[in-house]
Amino acid sequence: QSVLTQPPSVSGAPGQRVTISCTGSSSNIGAGYDVHWYRQLPGTAPKLLLFGNNNRPSGVPDRFSGSKSGTSASLAITGLQAEDEADYYCQSYDSSLIGSVFGGGTKLTVL
């Protein structure tokens, strides 16, 4: 049972917009801690996708954006492409656990 809750799967057609939610609590996202997102292609290590809620590392296209409100955050992907098919994880800090916590991951399928 992950501290942060994500939907197990989402899907969308090429060109569409999809969102992935990440729900936490008052000891992590709700406490004001930043949310970060990672993408993991099959058989590879996760890669940082967004940091500090909505900041893109160099090389990440602006099709990827993030937002945070209250105890939740979300990742939005516009102009969906076949290569976006991957597992996506959110991550934050939890003051009760005194450490980093992850969501359970969301598998994105491009139809």
Next chain:
Amino acid sequence: QLQLQESGPGLVKPSETLSLACTVSGGSITSSDYYWAWIRQPPGKGLEWIGTIYYSAVTYSNPSLKSRLTISVDTSKNQFSLGLTSVTAADTAVYYCVRDVVVPGYFDNWGQGTLVTVSS
């Protein structure tokens, strides 16, 4: 370009100690801007933060693993290491060493990961 490489046995017997090292190249482990962490992923499951260390040896550990966990740093080798005692099948996972930007922060560079299987 920063690279992290995990090394260690791929098979560990139950009740024994899992030991992994991470060699950092293309950057110094003593950089004041970064911490260094271990994250694991059981087969087919999600990510779990294990712990984080600063080059000064200050450590932060996942409370669920803390009693079995040792994380250390060797600045002369530009390495940091993981030790996990009394392992069980539940510790079977891909173990990643990563660079941790600020605490609390995020993980911006990942090693390729190494699968450690706990089995007799």
